[in-house]
Amino acid sequence: MQKIIAFAIAACLVPLAAQGQSWLGKASYYSSSGNKTASGASFHSAGLTAAHRTLPFGTPVKVTNLENGRSAVLVVNDRGPFVRGRIIDVSSHAAQVLAFRNQGVARVRVDTFRD
Numbered sequence: 001m002q003k004i005i006a007f008a009i010a011a012c013l014v015p016l017a018a019q020g021q022s023w024l025g026k027a028s029y030y031s032s033s034g035n036k037t038a039s040g041a042s043f044h045s046a047g048l049t050a051a052h053r054t055l056p057f058g059t060p061v062k063v064t065n066l067e068n069g070r071s072a073v074l075v076v077n078d079r080g081p082f083v084r085g086r087i088i089d090v091s092s093h094a095a096q097v098l099a100f101r102n103q104g105v106a107r108v109r110v111d112t113f114r115d
Contacts, residue, residue: 027095029091030091039078049090074091
């Protein structure tokens with residue numbers, strides 16, 4: 001329930017937040033439900049979460065699929081991706097929301113927000 005509330009608050013604040021850092025690159029998705037993430041939380045493929053190599057756990061990021069313009073606000077709770085040329089891994093549900101689950105990989109923009 002807390003995750004749903006946190007996501008709803010983050011989604012409402014996205015248009016109001018000033019943009020911080022941005023990256024362009026490739027995203028992939030993963031689903032290993034039940035396994036622990038690097039943050040210690042259980043991974044749920046139905047969540048709107050992401051893995052990033054360096055951003056702090058709990059960081060909200062806006063991920064935009066550059067092929068179709070779809071975007072979603074995700075929360076970083078894991079480390080990765082560990083494949084050259086990829087900048088973020090997203091949960092399988094996030095990949096579905098971003099409409100690239102069937103392709104497996106998409107060109108994306110990842111934006112953080114200033115405090």
